Amino acid sequence: MSDTFLDRVYAARTAAETRALYDAWSASYDAEISAQGYVTPGRCAEALRAHMSDPTQPILDFGCGTGLSGLALALAGFTTLDGVDLSAEMLEGARAKGVYRDLTRIEADQPLRHAPGTYAAIAAIGVIGAGAAPISVFDTLMEGLAAGGLLVFSFNDHALQDPANVAKLAEWTDSGRARERFRDYGPHLTGMNLNSCVYIVEKT
Ligand SMILES: C[S@@+](CC[C@H](N)C(=O)[O-])C[C@H]1O[C@@H](n2cnc3c(N)ncnc32)[C@H](O)[C@@H]1O
Secondary structure (H helix, E strand, O other): OOOOHHHHOOOOHHHHHHHHHHHHHHHHHHHHHHHEEEEEEHHHHHHHHHOOOOOOOOOOEEEOOOOOOHHHHHHHHOOOOOEEOOOHHHHHHHHOOOOOOOOOOOOOOOOOOOOOOOOOOOEEOOOOOOEEEEHHHHHHHHOOOOOOOEEEEEHHOOOOOHHHHHHHHHHHHHHEEEEEEEEEEEEEEEEHOEEEEEEOOOOO
16 A cells, blocks of 8 residues: 555644654655646646746745745746745755755745745745645735735645635635735646646735
């Protein structure tokens, strides 16, 4: 019987357990996830490129992991990428990709260190939902943007099944604090028949 990280990742766990899981997964993450056809990063990057006229503006890749999301953003034309992640080992993988200006290990549940407006856009690609960051980070990310700033993020099918995730997005858009600019449901991990919804919201 196989026992891959992907078999185990979508269970709920604490931030410390999440960090330990990704530290342990870091060496095989790229191979395992690429073998399953990980297409959400490319979908997010292309969508963001269509909504940002200047690709040299800085982008924060939150939960950058080993940098597959940063690589997709770079391939889409973005040139100024900083990454943050819980896992030091995942960040080593990101460093090796050579596409980030800066990489920082962060703690869960802490406010972001930058002033709002530092980044024209924040990406949280494959990051929010069971197996990674809790939906409370959505507030943290939106608070890290200035008016006009964009958040590109994905909810996979597991995340979409948790009503709290979609409710958090609605909380921001229904109150007029954010405007949805893009939404597309499509493939996430093609080999697992898992889909995701990619969103872009603008802080108002
Ligand atoms: C499935 S990976 C996605 C990585 C990368 N964005 C990609 O598309 O390959 C999820 C990442 O989120 C990170 N993560 C989980 N919880 C986090 C949190 N609360 N704050 C920051 N990063 C977190 C994990 O360490 C892991 O690297």
